Amino acid sequence: MNQSVFYLLSFMTVLFALLVVFSKNPIHSALYMVLTFFTITCHYVLLNAQFLAIVNFIVYMGAIMVLILFAMMFLNLGKDTEPQKPVLLKFAAVIAAGLLLVTIFAALKKTDGGQITGIASNNIGLVKELGKTLFRDFLLPFEIISILLLSAMVGAVLLAKRDTK
Amino acid sequence: MTFYIISISLLAFVAIYALMGVWAERKISALIQDRVGPVETGKFGLLQTFADIIKLLQKEDIVPTTADKVLFTLAPVLVFTSVFMGFAVLPFSPAYISSNINIGLFYFMAIISIEVVGILMAGWASNNKYAFLGSIRSIAQIIAYEIPAGIAVLSAVMIYQSLNLQEIAFQQGIYAKSDIYFFGFWKVNTVGGFLSWGVFQAPHLFVAAIIYFIASLAEANRTPFDIPEAESELVAGFHVEYSGFKFGALFLAEYAMMFLTSMVLVILFFGAWYSPLPNIAKVQLAEWTNGTYWGIFWILLKTLLIVVLQIWIRWTLPRFRADQLMNFCWKVLIPVSFACLFISAFWKLIVL
Numbered sequence: 208m209n210q211s212v213f214y215l216l217s218f219m220t221v222l223f224a225l226l227v228v229f230s231k232n233p234i235h236s237a238l239y240m241v242l243t244f245f246t247i248t249c250h251y252v253l254l255n256a257q258f259l260a261i262v263n264f265i266v267y268m269g270a271i272m273v274l275i276l277f278a279m280m281f282l283n284l285g286k287d288t289e290p291q292k293p294v295l296l297k298f299a300a301v302i303a304a305g306l307l308l309v310t311i312f313a314a315l316k317k318t319d320g321g322q323i324t325g326i327a328s329n330n331i332g333l334v335k336e337l338g339k340t341l342f343r344d345f346l347l348p349f350e351i352i353s354i355l356l357l358s359a360m361v362g363a364v365l366l367a368k369r370d371t372k
Numbered sequence: 373m374t375f376y377i378i379s380i381s382l383l384a385f386v387a388i389y390a391l392m393g394v395w396a397e398r399k400i401s402a403l404i405q406d407r408v409g410p411v412e413t414g415k416f417g418l419l420q421t422f423a424d425i426i427k428l429l430q431k432e433d434i435v436p437t438t439a440d441k442v443l444f445t446l447a448p449v450l451v452f453t454s455v456f457m458g459f460a461v462l463p464f465s466p467a468y469i470s471s472n473i474n475i476g477l478f479y480f481m482a483i484i485s486i487e488v489v490g491i492l493m494a495g496w497a498s499n500n501k502y503a504f505l506g507s508i509r510s511i512a513q514i515i516a517y518e519i520p521a522g523i524a525v526l527s528a529v530m531i532y533q534s535l536n537l538q539e540i541a542f543q544q545g546i547y548a549k550s551d552i553y554f555f556g557f558w559k560v561n562t563v564g565g566f567l568s569w570g571v572f573q574a575p576h577l578f579v580a581a582i583i584y585f586i587a588s589l590a591e592a593n594r595t596p597f598d599i600p601e602a603e604s605e606l607v608a609g610f611h612v613e614y615s616g617f618k619f620g621a622l623f624l625a626e627y628a629m630m631f632l633t634s635m636v637l638v639i640l641f642f643g644a645w646y647s648p649l650p651n652i653a654k655v656q657l658a659e660w661t662n663g664t665y666w667g668i669f670w671i672l673l674k675t676l677l678i679v680v681l682q683i684w685i686r687w688t689l690p691r692f693r694a695d696q697l698m699n700f701c702w703k704v705l706i707p708v709s710f711a712c713l714f715i716s717a718f719w720k721l722i723v724l
Contacts, residue, residue, distance in 0.1 A: 234440075238493070241489055258475055261478045269488060273488050273489065276489075277508075280508075
């Protein structure tokens with residue numbers, strides 16, 4: 208049961224992810240991205256990580272997707288006449304994408320597939336467990352991330368601030 | 373089987389509530405403006421909205437030729453289903469909750485953020501500048517007001533120490549398992565009644581409740597935050613191109629949203645399904661008026677009172693301007709809600 212749901216969800220995730228790239232209309236591709244995030248949220252639920260699932264739901268599907276849609280609408284990307292990119296740029300893009308492929312391939316080659324260990328506890332994905340793990344085992348990375356976010360916020364405020372001159 | 377029965381009865385309840393809500397809205401507005409409101413159809417005009425909905429369903433379902441047909445059709449469905457899904461985690465009585473998940477409150481917040489995508493789809497797919505402007509305003513408003521609402525809710529969660537709506541409900545009356553105090557000094561586990569409601573457990577929760585109430589008005593696009601459908605500027609906002617059944621679905625979603633946010637307000641701050649009557653010496657009012665059926669009665673009564681309050685506000689206050697609305701949110705509500713959050717933390721550490 209769980210396995211067939213997993214395969215169905217994975218198929219849908221990949222399908223929607225491909226549709227994001229292949230659909231002509233930018234708004235459609237953004238909405239397909241919402242669906243991709245939704246199926247990823249379902250994956251979290253399957254993994255019993257309910258809190259993470261809802262956070263993914265709120266942050267990615269709610270806030271970030273709406274901001275992306277907003278940006279698209281204001282930039283007026285609806286026109287079909289996309290500017291032609293120079294050949295050099297295309298060449299660079301191919302090389303960068305190829306390097307990414309090599310990295311992913313190497314990473315996958317190192318992993319040993321088929322070794323699935325059971326989840327240690329049923330409550331692993333709940334808020335209390337997550338909080339305990341975050342503040343006990345991963346305190347330093349957590350704090351560093353918060354500083355990173357703070358600096359991003361300060362940067363955003365600086366950019367948005369009106370010039371006093 | 374019970375799953376289908378419960379979900380269908382919930383849907384029927386939402387539909388009938390929405391119809392009666394429209395009727396109540398018209399009657400209350402008439403009362404406030406010194407008119408009589410609908411009187412012709414049925415006793416006190418009670419059947420007026422039923423007649424209206426029959427008329428609405430018979431109307432031609434128009435899809436504008438330049439609209440994005442798929443998105444245009446999907447948008448009302450998405451808006452309504454997302455609001456309706458929120459009802460899954462609401463506890464109606466001590467014994468009855470559709471889905472007793474341990475992150476119910478967070479789920480509810482997520483559902484609201486999905487409604488935004490539906491509104492955006494509706495506004496964009498209509499291919500109409502008024503609809504588009506309306507949806508942009510609506511989204512800017514909902515995203516902004518989600519923050520104070522979320523933080524006000526969090527300050528309550530810090531007091532209750534749970535995200536499960538049923539557990540939160542249990543902690544506000546005589547069935548509570550942990551100790552509860554009236555303003556932190558008088559233990560009220562056996563007294564119950566309104567004395568043990570969330571707003572009376574800590575004084576700052578009353579402020580949090582008001583913040584949440586204001587934000588919920590904005591999230592349901594109700595006056596004084598109804599700039600998304602400001603009739604005098606935008607015709608009808610994001611649903612200007614909708615007609616027939618699709619318009620009906622959007623309309624239903626608005627009223628269902630009012631009910632949903634009011635009910636969460638009641639669950640978090642006003643005692644959920646607990647009776648407001650306390651035990652006084654031998655007169656065990658709280659013991660007598662709590663239970664499964666009483667619970668359903670009390671929570672519906674309290675929620676409908678909040679809905680009436682929303683309607684009352686709509687017909688009393690004028691509309692905010694867009695910049696006033698954003699200033700109010702970012703410069704007043706958010707700082708105050710953060711203050712509530714800090715007080716909650718100190719309250720939990722020091723007083724309790």
